[in-house]
Amino acid sequence: MAKLMNLHRAARLVGVTRGALQKKIQDGDLESFDGMITLDELYRAYPDASLENNSVLEQVEQIKEMAFGRRILERSLPDKEVLAARLHDLSKELVEAKALLNHARIMLDGLGHELEAIIVQGGAEAKFAQKLSNWLHAQRMQTPPASDAARALLIRDNFLRVISAQVKILPSGEDFFVEGNDSLLEAALRAGIPLTYGCSNGSCGKCKARVISGEIKQVRPHEYIIPPTLQAQGYALMCSCTAVSDLVIEGEVAQAPSDLPDQFIGGAVRSIEHPTDEIAVIHIKTPPNERLRFLAGQRAVLTLDRSLSAQLSIASCPCEDRHLEFHVRRMHGNLFSDYVFDRLKPGDAVLIRGPLGHFVLNTESQRPIVFLAFCNGFAAVKSLMEHAMALDQAESIHLLWIATKESGLYLPGLARAWADALDNFHYVPIVVGGDLDATASRQENAVARTLGPKLLAIPSLTRSDVYIAGPELAVDAMKKILLGLAVPENQIYVDSD
């Protein structure tokens, strides 16, 4: 029977995004069976997929070169016991496949002998037996149908199964890979899947989920003890266990902002960077037992010096454990901004309340994505962009970062790095000059004249989900321009200051 694999696994095997595979299926260039793809069909659609292009294999080559340098080994490979268990499972499959093959060979030999006997006896059946015998002989003389390259794909798939495991979550149906010694929680968050959790260090029990099939192993200590009745049903802590084999688990995933609780956390400033004179990037660390659970694109209220508060977009990824990042614009006379630029220092206490807002990715959608960030609206877009990269399901992503002057594009290296790393990502920096925020509402036509052609240059604009973040007037003006360009209103998502 042909080997079937799901889209996520197939995309990883040939080094493309899930969105790209989805597009091929929609265009009729790739056949799928209930969302599954055969290896032969995958190879037919991607005949150029080669082992040399596989980044995971490159990584392993690197490991070999560095004589199994400890740091890289720890990051990319699971521990010895997990590797041994996966190799054992694979060996078992190999033994079973060999036994089946042997059995098939014995049956074919037996069939050949039976046919010979009928031919020797002569009579009416002999003619048919001879024909069948000739066909059987011709088939046995042929080389197996799979080409070397298709076999290489199969080898690569088996290799990936040894160094990582795939986890399917029920009832949501989402799936993710567990690499190295990551816990199941870390791997899920890194893949953009907000599994329910609390402390992330084994003390609260909120991350417990039921393992329906497959084998897990504890890789982090935990204080919380799962009640024996739940243990007997297969419950385990996602923050302290990793996957030994492919798993199916039953667990809660936050699907919308309303699924997340209000949280108040006391954190501390870890560092403050000033990429330009106009922007402060604040890095905040939460206490060891507390994490802010949020969805990419959401906001939080920061309170400094016990009384100065501001609501800001969270620029970091929800997967970044105890680290939170915020971008603050210099606004002379604004007490919060002045405090950040003039007095805030590493180690200062910060009260964080959140998460807030509904500016999150529509994860149900497989439409192309367009991000429009005005000035430090980039903070929310950065978080969404990282989420979109982790989900890997958009056919294409365009980022237009718009500022009134060059320095307003304050992290250009990051956007360019995304463009270098991702085939389906396109970055367009735009400097419009003047005070866009102030003139947007009065001179909408002028704004449309400046930005309209850049938007029209995006081939998939009208069938894209468009996310706009930045100052309110600029965001409102942009929304009107998009509606004027026939982008459906239900595909436009906005976040404004």
Ligand code: FES
């Ligand atoms: S998140 Fe608290 S025990 Fe896992």
